[in-house]
Amino acid sequence: MKFALSVLCAVLPLAAQDVKMPVGLDKLGAKASEVVDVSLDGALLQLAGRFLSEKDPDEANVKRLVGGLKGVYVKSFEFEDRDQYKESDVEELRAQLRGPAWARIVSARSKKDGENSEIYLKTDAGQISGLVIIVAEPKELTVVNIVGFIRPEDIRDLGGHWGIPKVDIAPVKPGKNDKKEDEK
């Protein structure tokens, strides 16, 4: 009985997270000049939600967005030099996203800049139940895993609100090495 309980306790957080962040990613912290590691499970999200005001329109918007979430996990590494991480560090994560529940909706690769960005969505019975973003840049690697009902545009549109900067980069002119896949 005790064994069954301990196994259940060990498995439950993984089930909540659904996609497991590769252990290899944590090792990158030693090489990185800046590391951001945010791990918010359902209970912490609920707690954070209680401190979001209904009166402030921006906070109310975030509160509504967070209401459908079960977990938010972000790992971001910034390096002083290029090529401090390997493709294999992210491959373990990509392997988990090859299951039938997951679909890669965006993959933008720029050989010129050495950037590779991917967005994956998980759907259950027609409902979005997970979002994973992998952004691999020469000196930066960011992995975001959001569990629960979320639409990428809802988070993107937070730009310019609640202290979140609105990114305004100049449109990129297509280069011969740039490739775009937009699978949905």
Add this chain to the structure above:
Amino acid sequence: MMDDFEQQIKAALAKKEPSPFFEARVLGAAKRQARDRRASARMWWASAIAAALLVTTGSAWQYEREAHEQAAGREAKARLELALKITSVKLQKISQKVEGI
């Protein structure tokens, strides 16, 4: 007849010596009463102090718990803000890149 009655009255009103230790018993009873009153007062004060301590400790615990929850909530909110900031910025960049290509 009258003599009998007088005799009875005299016998009834005759000065009797108290039983031995009568004074000690009276004084003992008085002391016991005083002691019981003191004990009762002590018990009342002890109960009042215990109740006051309970209320104070309970309030302090509640305050501490609320302060701890406030701190944890603020921390969780800050972490959520950071996570959403990173996610939003990355999504905006991807979105603009995809639209720009």
